[in-house]
Amino acid sequence: MKNLILGLILISTTLISCQQGAESTADQTELAAYSEAHRPQFHFSPKEKWMNDPNGMFYYDGEYHLFYQHYPDSSVWGPMHWGHAVSKDLTHWENLPIALYPDSLGYIFSGSAAVDWNNTSGFGKSGQPPLVAMYTYHDVVKEKAGNNSYQTQGIAWSLDRGRTWTKYDKNPVLPNPGGVRDIRDPKIIWHEVSKQWVVVLAVGDHIEFWGAPDLKKWTKLSEFGKQIGAHGGVWECPDLFPLVVEQTNETKWVLIVNINPGGPNNGSAAQYFVGDFDGKNFKLDAGLAQDVPLGKGVWVDWGKDNYAGVTWSDLPKEDGRRIFIGWMSNWEYANIVPTTIWRNAATLPRTLALAKREEGYRLISQPVKELQTLRGESFQLSKTEISEQLDLTDQLGFSPTLSEMELEFVLPEGSTGSFGVELSNAKGESYRIGYNAAARQFFSDRTHSGNLSFSEKFAPKASIAPRFSKEKTLRMHLFFDVASAELFADGGATVMTEIFFPGENFNQVKLFADGGKAELAGGKVYQLKSIWK
Ligand code: FRU
Numbered sequence: 001m002k003n004l005i006l007g008l009i010l011i012s013t014t015l016i017s018c019q020q021g022a023e024s025t026a027d028q029t030e031l032a033a034y035s036e037a038h039r040p041q042f043h044f045s046p047k048e049k050w051m052n053d054p055n056g057m058f059y060y061d062g063e064y065h066l067f068y069q070h071y072p073d074s075s076v077w078g079p080m081h082w083g084h085a086v087s088k089d090l091t092h093w094e095n096l097p098i099a100l101y102p103d104s105l106g107y108i109f110s111g112s113a114a115v116d117w118n119n120t121s122g123f124g125k126s127g128q129p130p131l132v133a134m135y136t137y138h139d140v141v142k143e144k145a146g147n148n149s150y151q152t153q154g155i156a157w158s159l160d161r162g163r164t165w166t167k168y169d170k171n172p173v174l175p176n177p178g179g180v181r182d183i184r185d186p187k188i189i190w191h192e193v194s195k196q197w198v199v200v201l202a203v204g205d206h207i208e209f210w211g212a213p214d215l216k217k218w219t220k221l222s223e224f225g226k227q228i229g230a231h232g233g234v235w236e237c238p239d240l241f242p243l244v245v246e247q248t249n250e251t252k253w254v255l256i257v258n259i260n261p262g263g264p265n266n267g268s269a270a271q272y273f274v275g276d277f278d279g280k281n282f283k284l285d286a287g288l289a290q291d292v293p294l295g296k297g298v299w300v301d302w303g304k305d306n307y308a309g310v311t312w313s314d315l316p317k318e319d320g321r322r323i324f325i326g327w328m329s330n331w332e333y334a335n336i337v338p339t340t341i342w343r344n345a346a347t348l349p350r351t352l353a354l355a356k357r358e359e360g361y362r363l364i365s366q367p368v369k370e371l372q373t374l375r376g377e378s379f380q381l382s383k384t385e386i387s388e389q390l391d392l393t394d395q396l397g398f399s400p401t402l403s404e405m406e407l408e409f410v411l412p413e414g415s416t417g418s419f420g421v422e423l424s425n426a427k428g429e430s431y432r433i434g435y436n437a438a439a440r441q442f443f444s445d446r447t448h449s450g451n452l453s454f455s456e457k458f459a460p461k462a463s464i465a466p467r468f469s470k471e472k473t474l475r476m477h478l479f480f481d482v483a484s485a486e487l488f489a490d491g492g493a494t495v496m497t498e499i500f501f502p503g504e505n506f507n508q509v510k511l512f513a514d515g516g517k518a519e520l521a522g523g524k525v526y527q528l529k530s531i532w533k
Helices: 002-032 140-144 286-291 369-374
Strands: 049-060 063-071 081-087 094-100 107-115 131-138 151-158 184-191 196-203 206-212 219-224 234-244 251-260 269-277 282-284 307-311 323-327 350-357 360-367 375-381 384-391 402-410 418-424 430-436 441-445 463-466 473-481 484-489 494-499 508-528
Touching: 049 081, 049 131, 049 307, 049 323, 063 094, 063 107, 063 323, 094 131, 131 184, 151 184, 184 234, 196 234, 196 251, 206 234, 219 282, 234 269, 234 350, 251 307, 251 350, 269 307, 269 360, 286 360, 360 473, 360 484, 369 375, 402 418, 418 473, 430 473, 430 484, 441 484, 441 494, 463 494, 473 508
Parallel strands: 049 107, 107 184, 234 307
Antiparallel strands: 049 063, 063 081, 081 094, 107 131, 131 151, 184 196, 196 206, 206 219, 234 251, 251 269, 269 282, 307 323, 323 350, 350 360, 375 508, 384 508, 402 473, 402 508, 418 430, 418 508, 430 441, 441 463, 473 484, 484 494
16 A cells, blocks of 8 residues: 555656656747757747748738748648748747648748738728738649649738738639649739739749739730740749839839749859839840840849848838848758758848949849847947958957948959958857959858758858949948848948858957958947847
């Protein structure tokens, strides 16, 4: 009897301690969220599991919506859902429940969403405009059965500020034309002049424009791109929007076409075309046409980690910005980067502008101004000559792990050296980003940045990007966030985004000058705050 009682006591204390154990693991997971090694602190990433492309972004009733390709059961790619987050300031994100689940028509691949202000779809109620999403269905059952018509387009709507979505019962609204393997990533825009919805679709090696009065009855308008631009891979995730050109005040249309592989530093990347769009045809600007012959692209971002980027729709007129966000990874290694709880993040949101240059119209990207609210302590750099290196670690008084830098260099006549910023840690790992004057190229060098073992394609060499500006003053605006660097050079004329995985955080920083002195005209370094704490 005594033994039995003792046994019962033992069993119950074990049970209690197991429960406590379970609770404390849950607490720890809660605590660890957004604090894990390599976790970005001011970029959006899902609390857990897999993410790829940003999807369906629109602004409505004070909120920026961000959906994204998400697999909630694993941190590698799988059956696609639309994850969901909202922000009031493009900086702090609130995670919301999954918006769209796969159904009998297939996985929910990438797409877009917009406010149907005129209720053309008829989904609205009592004067409330519906929010309508259009996405690609990817039917794996058909695919496995060898039926090539496995991608179709469907729609869904919401009447509760995007919190819940109802799929249209007559989906797909745009069936597969017949045996077309790649036809996806619909971007819907309301074209005011022709009073219709236009959808831009990526179809293998070209873009197709389709039109509908109501988001349901689609007819084909035109095609673009078979014989122009970069074609090193399949075309995906397009976007189309007008921008007013800074110097001339004319309106031009920008067509973004993501491509995988075939990027400027290999793998996935976003190219763009500038021209006119009349509601039917996209006509490439003659200046740019010479720039992007078959096989050559101009790029939104020259780094390896900005893919599938598209822009928000329905920003208030008084705001007037065109804001872009990308997926901060590359299909060359996205599934195997060394994180486990979650995998992959979005880039910083960027404001896009168009400039007219000698070489044609050029896209200019700048980090959104809202990011300035994350600035904490700062450090002013005065005019100085850098020979070999200028260590800033002790002077700063804060770690460069989460930081923003605005640096201005002067390029002396005939300068040939390299200069820039180096982050490093006590393990001897380092990351460099800067400018090579002889080559007239920016570079991002993660070849010594820590864990590279997961993929040979991650860092075979430094990535490079051309300098377009001819100014003597060279400006580098940089953001470092634990495991990523974003460079907006020359006011956003050249952009590079790259990720890295050091064995411990980079907490040392220096400016370097190789092969000659560099002239720093001045600068400022800011510590940035985490958005998750
Ligand atoms: C781009 C992409 C899209 C597709 C989605 C699937 O990264 O391949 O073309 O819709 O990802 O997750």
